[in-house]
Amino acid sequence: MKIGIPKELKTNENRVALVPAGAEALVSSGHTVIVETGAGLGSGFSDARYQAAGAQIAQDADAVWAAAELIVKVKEPIAPEWKRIRPGHVIFTYFHFAASEQLTRAFIASGAVCIAYETVELPSGELPLLTPMSEVAGRMAVQEGAKYLEKLYGGRGVLLSGVPGVPPAKVVIIGGGVVGVNAAKVAAGMGAQVIILDTSLDRLRYLSDVMPANVQLIFSDRHTLLKHIANADLVIGAVLVHGAVAPKLIHREDLKLMHKGAVIVDVSIDQGGCVETMHPTTHEDPTFIVDGIVHYGVANMPGGVPLTATLALTNATLPYVLQLANKGYQQALKESPALLNGLNIIGGKVTHKKVAEAFGLECHAAESLVD
Numbered sequence: 001m002k003i004g005i006p007k008e009l010k011t012n013e014n015r016v017a018l019v020p021a022g023a024e025a026l027v028s029s030g031h032t033v034i035v036e037t038g039a040g041l042g043s044g045f046s047d048a049r050y051q052a053a054g055a056q057i058a059q060d061a062d063a064v065w066a067a068a069e070l071i072v073k074v075k076e077p078i079a080p081e082w083k084r085i086r087p088g089h090v091i092f093t094y095f096h097f098a099a100s101e102q103l104t105r106a107f108i109a110s111g112a113v114c115i116a117y118e119t120v121e122l123p124s125g126e127l128p129l130l131t132p133m134s135e136v137a138g139r140m141a142v143q144e145g146a147k148y149l150e151k152l153y154g155g156r157g158v159l160l161s162g163v164p165g166v167p168p169a170k171v172v173i174i175g176g177g178v179v180g181v182n183a184a185k186v187a188a189g190m191g192a193q194v195i196i197l198d199t200s201l202d203r204l205r206y207l208s209d210v211m212p213a214n215v216q217l218i219f220s221d222r223h224t225l226l227k228h229i230a231n232a233d234l235v236i237g238a239v240l241v242h243g244a245v246a247p248k249l250i251h252r253e254d255l256k257l258m259h260k261g262a263v264i265v266d267v268s269i270d271q272g273g274c275v276e277t278m279h280p281t282t283h284e285d286p287t288f289i290v291d292g293i294v295h296y297g298v299a300n301m302p303g304g305v306p307l308t309a310t311l312a313l314t315n316a317t318l319p320y321v322l323q324l325a326n327k328g329y330q331q332a333l334k335e336s337p338a339l340l341n342g343l344n345i346i347g348g349k350v351t352h353k354k355v356a357e358a359f360g361l362e363c364h365a366a367e368s369l370v371d
Contacts, residue, residue, distance in 0.1 A: 004068025007039040012283035014042025014306035020053040027054035043310040087111030098358040120342035132312035138182030145234040156261035161191035175238035237266035244354035245272040260292035
């Protein structure tokens with residue numbers, strides 16, 4: 001199979017979908033890997049390293065898309081890339097369709113086979129391809145939040161750890177999943193007072209066994225949420241509903257309860273965000289202020305640490321890329337329930353329930369479309 005690795009086009013997206021070692025594994029299995037020139041530079045991988053691994057280097061994106069049967073990316077193709085997609089193209093990447101009707105309808109019209117990293121799901125409920133980037137984003141959320149709490153950036157001027165004689169900052173994390181746990185680990189390690197809010201008692205009981213003493217586990221409801229964000233220095237949105245748009249948990253009027261200069265980092269922004277006043281931002285221009293509250297909504301946070309993020313992502317994705325390449329997408333989907341869960345759109349039909357529900361579209365059974 002011919003596998004294409006185009007350069008990412010989103011602003012300051014420095015990750016790449018395949019490292020040279022992955023290219024070598026695919027070539028060793030008899031496949032052709034076509035990498036757009038410069039695709040790996042942001043993550044520290046030169047064209048020469050891909051060539052040494054057996055990959056071909058294409059001089060532009062058009063050549064990659066024209067030659068490849070399977071396109072492997074990091075982020076969803078943006079509008080300038082849509083004209084390159086042809087019916088039957090298999091595209092394997094983060095799509096987050098439920099957050100964008102325009103994107104969803106564009107790929108329905110394209111005729112492509114769209115397999116989304118974020119909905120590849122194991123029988124246990126684990127999301128193996130979302131987990132590594134959630135780990136990165138959760139840890140980064142505290143790092144970025146701590147920076148934007150500085151007065152220079154419009155923050156309260158609070159040091160997350162405090163100092164002897166001065167209390168630490170209060171960090172409220174909405175959601176106790178992978179993002180929330182990783183954020184809590186870093187915030188607690190820095191000495192902050194940390195609160196995780198979650199609606200699952202089972203999850204809270206588990207976290208009580210693994211979190212350090214400066215992390216409180218609180219059952220979340222509307223009243224509790226408002227109580228805790230009112231005293232927060234840093235709020236981290238870590239809400240995930242598998243494949244669906246994130247619920248809006250913090251409303252515009254709620255900002256009036258918060259300290260001026262408090263910071264909200266909404267990691268859920270890929271799925272539309274859990275804060276009503278949040279909109280996607282970029283690494284170039286990451287924050288904006290509403291009612292005195294600093295909003296951080298970078299939609300590709302791991303792109304800021306591309307070497308770490310690329311290695312973490314490809315450790316997880318490469319086995320699935322090999323399945324798709326070795327067996328062909330139809331056989332791979334038939335044999336792997338996890339990959340079949342990742343199928344969102346095929347031949348103009350939506351196969352993921354949450355995506356269909358988001359835009360009032362018909363949902364088709366994936367099994368019936370891969371025979």
